[in-house]
Amino acid sequence: MTKKGFAGKWLFWGVFVLLAIAAVVVTIRPDPVWVDLAPVTRGPMEITIKEEGKTRVRHRYVVSSPVAGYLHRVLLEVGDPVIPGELLTEVDPMPASTLDARSRAEAEAKAQSARSALNSTRQKVAAAEAEADLAVRELARLQALSDDHFVSDERLQQAKAAADRAKAILRSARFDEEVMAHELAAARTRLEVSAARANGNGAVERVPVRSPVNGSVLGIVRKSEGVIQAGEAILELGDPGALEVVVDVLSFDAVNLQPGIATRLTGWGGGTLDAVVRRVEPVGFEDMSALGVEERRVQVVADITSPTDAWQSLGDGYRVDAEFLLWRSDNVLQVPESAIFVSEGQHQVFRVVDDRAVLTNVSVGRTNGFHTVIQDGLGEADSVVRHPDRQLEDGSQIGVR
Template sequence: MGLVFAGAVAVVAVVLVLWPAPLAVDGVAVQTGHMQVTVDDLGETRSHDRFLLSAPVSGRLARIALRDGDWVDEQQLLARIAPLPLSERERIELTARVASAQALQREAQQRVRQSADELSQAQRDLQRMQQLQTQGFIAPQGLEQATQKELSATSALQAARFRALAAAADVQVAQAAMDAIRAAQAGAQGWLEVRAPRASRVLRIIDPSERVVAMGTPLMSLGDVAQLEGVVELLSTEAVKVAPGMPVLIEGWGGQQVLHARVRRVENYAFTKVSALGIEEKRVNVIVDLDDPPPALGDGFRLTARIVVWQADKVLKVPASALFRCGQTWCVFVIEDGRARQRPLTLDHRNLQEAEVTEGLVPGEVVVRYPGNELQDGARVRWRKS
């Protein structure tokens, strides 16, 4: 009897020694919460309304006393040019430039009136939507769309007014050049004065030295750094997901806080850019309006933009680190009674950190993060919270 008992104990000991130990895994409980999907890329800031001033006539440019970063007031003297005698061809070209500038000014004024009408219509639509929402006749999404349309119309009107100011400044510069040439032809020796079209800051002076310049030579660029916008170069395959009005999170600009912005425009023209790996990519400029840019930001500063293309609350989500491919679908290992059970899922929206689960999981279930190749369906596991 003793031998039988000793043999049974030996068999049990051998089984316990040879029995595989449970695998140690990291587990996390599936929860519901807020989730957003973003399109991320690098960009830079620029002045909302940047002016590039050029020499309106050929002549001798006096040395420019200003420096990069100086603030200039409206109509402040920036540069002086002693005009050279013009040929008949140059006179005709200058006359045509004045006519072109005046035509662009009239176009800009018309766009201001059109944008103002669109803003008025958007405001009336918003008032009607607010009344219908109060009475319960429309869903909240309808009011959100009307609000966003009103905000976009406001930004469009502001941009149109800036373009009108720029067009008016171009007319003044072209007309001043024409007046100087007429004075020179009449025998009056004088200087053509180039003045600031509006109060702004000198962003860059091309060359402050005294020299002879040809008509159209760039002299300096001006801009108001208090009104900044962001330019984000997205891949064309990502830009099609972006629409005006989408919120934008600005990071990587040098400060600790996250800045907020909103998409104003997605340009319709894609350009080719060579990446650091030598790959040709199709890029599209996306223009965003910063809500409250800090004073430390200037023109041409680098930033990282995260454009929110989708977001929702109370979303059942699973960490992306728990997902793996099983055939044509996605699967996870769910911990049930100390064992890992493979389960297929139906997913919807995804980002780099998590994915929305529409079928296959319920809140509170524990899934395995970073499943290894040794983990199989039904394997015994010992998990710790990660």
């Protein structure tokens, strides 16, 4: 055999042996576990509670007949605007039924009570004006400091919520003042009609029924003319520009809500609106879910704080999605919640190092159901395994899907 043939033979067998060794290595090496990866990121995160709610005119006023008599036909329609003092309808008082001594004393007491209530409401208006003025000045002061980075965004948001809440309380107090003034006028009208009858004036002039508030007609209880009793409802009025949002929240979530919490309103057909929680009802009620499960819920009331122009197409009883902001941070280290599991009381993840899954202990913070804050154990450049499989172990070879 020549020297050249001998070298070729050794080359052939050498290549054959190498291929055989490679085949054995590939055969005995375990297959990688195929996984999905997620990066450890740093960025904003928030925790919210989202529920369906509806809009509601904050203040409703039922206009009733001040005296018994004959009601004239109501010409207004639902949605018609009204202003304070506007004539809604008229009532012809009945010629009979002058007040006896006892009834007159009761009417005088009601008039005095209405007068006292009006004075009390005016004091509340003055107090609400002072509170609103203070809240607005405090907000302006903090905004000036915020421009120089002396105030945190959270403190500024709290001041803004306080100012919005104070303005809403002031609007409510002024509405109550208008209503109390109308109540006093109605009580005086009844006394005047009774006095005219007692003095022998058989023909008592027609009694006008006027609007006590600025707003719109929300409902008509009595439209047709006919006999009506004193105190019987005729119209329902309210200001559609003073809407509130009512949300039925699970009692489990309601314990985390309090007045002043920022709220976002979506799903109503327009852009996102800002609102603030005004009241969390202290009493819960039982409700049935869409799946037929009994739930305990609590009513939460929020005031819309966005400019009126942004939601002027909203009306009474419209559907909205309310998202209550419990917590927010603009810069936190976080991973998908699906990457974290608990083993022997310790939160752990599989961190990826050189195509292997390394079991890593982590310290976690808040979670919103989708992402979890990482306080210790991971870095921003790391990647973790999402939905780790049971066959995945510490040091397992992995492949990315």
